[in-house]
């Protein structure tokens with residue numbers, strides 16, 4: 001790859017026809033003005049590099065700044081006497097008086113062939129070092145939390161904030177309620193390098209590694225956001241030069257580039273130390289002013305006439321029309337930044353003489369793919385490009401194409417300088433702008449608050465992203481799709497305690513937002529298909545060869561059983577692989593076409609003989625079996641495989657661990673969410689039901705116990721009665737036998753003893769049996785014979801009621817059973833009057849009286 005050694009500028013003629021060998025591209029913008037911009041080769045070495053034309057207003061402001069704030073770089077509070085500074089009547093774009101840039105820029109991606117604008121380790125500018133001080137690269141951004149840092153602006157005024165490297169709180173002597181805030185970093189001083197290392201470097205590297213990353217500065221007006229983020233500001237450089245001239249700076253006042261230029265330098269350094277990949281870098285720069293998005297890289301008249309619109313929903317937010325410029329070196333970056341800076345709106349306010357009146361967003365889209373995959377000839381596969389010079393249109397504009405089966409990784413690094421929150425100013429126009437600024441910052445706060453709440457409590461409350469352009473634009477990132485670093489700047493002076501506390505509270509809230517950024521890759525399906533097809537062809541050839549060999553056994557000998565087995569296994573494997581690849585082709589095509597295609601049915605040749613068909617069937621079955629075995633084996637291997645080899649690098653292990661920890665946390669969230677959303681309410685319902693039904697249940701149980709006791713009592717009494725009855729039956733039989741005997745010997749007519757207990761009255765002539773039979777007959781005739789006997793099933797106990805098959809002497813007294821009632825009910829003893837009678841008689845153990853007819 002040839003890289004021009006000189007920094008000479010060559011313009012690319014469009015359209016660029018496709019050539020397999022890549023050309024080195026040197027790009028310049030058409031509004032490049034050598035009279036106004038020095039052509040220093042690097043971006044970051046001297047202050048002169050950023051020298052650019054100033055508007056008349058800007059000049060006067062710079063001068064006034066020097067005049068009004070001679071000794072300190074820090075702008076003082078309004079109370080400190082800056083109200084006399086001339087105000088800017090309307091918010092100007094910085095290039096209001098500068099030569100108008102042409103409508104088109106040659107670095108505009110729509111005019112550049114991405115293949116010609118690739119940057120790799122060979123083409124990165126020679127003075128960029130790929131060396132990286134690992135110690136400076138803090139391990140931030142790897143977890144799924146927002147990196148939140150606080151920068152305290154230096155001040156001459158006395159401060160009431162106490163802080164360590166991680167904690168900050170109000171001095172108790174301030175007399176205000178003190179809250180201890182903890183953050184990832186608390187930074188002080190005017191040096192921007194340590195701030196960049198702590199706040200941004202890891203996120204820039206993450207963006208180069210394929211993650212979306214967002215870095216933004218938030219804080220009260222004049223607290224140092226722009227100084228931290230975009231310190232390439234022309235006025236800053238100019239004012240410093242003027243200061244140098246007018247005020248003799250004793251100490252070495254070095255240039256302090258902010259996060260944006262340092263990030264861009266790091267990006268090229270990263271490319272330099274990554275020889276395996278090639279990159280396409282595209283930059284855009286926009287501002288949100290009074291809720292309208294302006295493209296800072298477009299011509300002001302164009303961007304005013306055609307504000308940028310936000311399209312799409314959720315994670316698929318697209319901004320159009322938005323100019324994207326390809327950058328291949330720091331020189332391009334500088335041009336792009338300067339152009340954007342010139343178009344940004346700033347104005348003098350009561351607090352900041354160059355206050356940003358808009359939110360500005362500088363975005364770098366980083367696309368990369370493995371090197372050496374640019375041409376079809378390299379690996380014999382298709383490049384995916386059919387027509388030379390033709391690039392298929394992609395939704396967001398021209399994109400780097402995935403090639404030769406190599407995927408393209410895309411990520412976006414967004415660097416956002418928010419306008420500062422402020423109170424009403426003495427200027428009407430500024431107050432109007434301030435309202436828009438405060439409204440959008442308020443929405444940002446609400447959005448962050450809701451996101452934090454949702455993350456912490458596992459809720460899914462509606463997040464009002466659509467309430468402002470800023471939050472709508474940031475939606476994908478804030479929804480967790482990016483690694484986020486926030487630097488909150490505060491003014492430590494006593495007058496700003498309220499604003500500083502509110503900034504710290506915002507910082508605290510955003511710390512709780514949960515992130516889950518993922519890398520994004522686009523796969524070149526077409527090239528994959530080519531590869532699969534080629535492999536299938538080769539496999540088919542091998543299969544055909546093997547079949548031929550099998551048909552004609554080598555050297556005239558038959559193959560052994562073992563060899564046959566091996567052979568058939570090899571053929572099965574080949575077949576299986578062919579099938580697998582065919583399936584993959586279908587899948588890739590389905591993915592590619594975004595529509596499913598039914599698999600074509602297997603063709604059956606009906607001219608084959610039944611024997612051949614049988615053979616086919618058998619082979620197909622064998623194949624199915626082998627595939628099932630293969631699937632089982634693969635599943636086993638999958639289960640048995642170590643998640644990481646023992647010699648895997650520590651970072652891989654850490655990554656896996658953090659992924660697993662993340663999964664655990666997600667599961668915990670789900671469980672917590674269940675607990676909060678379902679568990680708790682369900683428990684409440686259960687408690688209510690228990691409270692309502694508990695008493696009823698207790699009452700029912702008590703009632704049941706009483707009934708059971710009553711039933712037991714009935715059973716006991718009936719049992720007793722049964723025994724008594726059996727005893728009496730025995731006595732009755734004995735008595736009957738005695739009477740029969742008495743009758744047979746005719747004693748009744750000869751002896752007449754007075755009736756006593758031991759000598760009962762003698763039976764009448766004809767015998768006691770006759771009298772008894774007579775009485776029984778009478779009794780039976782008076783009985784209702786239709787009355788059903790007591791059924792077994794109706795009785796709680798088995799009561800053997802003797803049905804009068806044989807007349808009983810006791811029959812007369814059994815009538816009492818008719819009077820016996822079970823209606824005692826719970827709590828009462830059953831009504832057993834009849835049984836009492838038996839019991840009474842049992843007590844005396846006296847046989848039932850017999851009334852013998854005289």
Ligand SMILES: Nc1ncnc2c1ncn2[C@@H]1O[C@H](COP(=O)(O)OP(=O)(O)OP(=O)(O)O)[C@@H](O)[C@H]1O
Nearest residue numbers: 189190221222223224225226227352355356419420
């Ligand atoms: N850490 C710092 N060291 C030295 N000077 C600083 C620092 N922070 C801010 N300043 C100075 O304070 C002034 C205001 O800073 P800056 O414009 O960055 O504030 P801001 O937060 O961007 O304000 P606004 O929201 O109004 O745009 C500038 O003159 C800047 O040089």
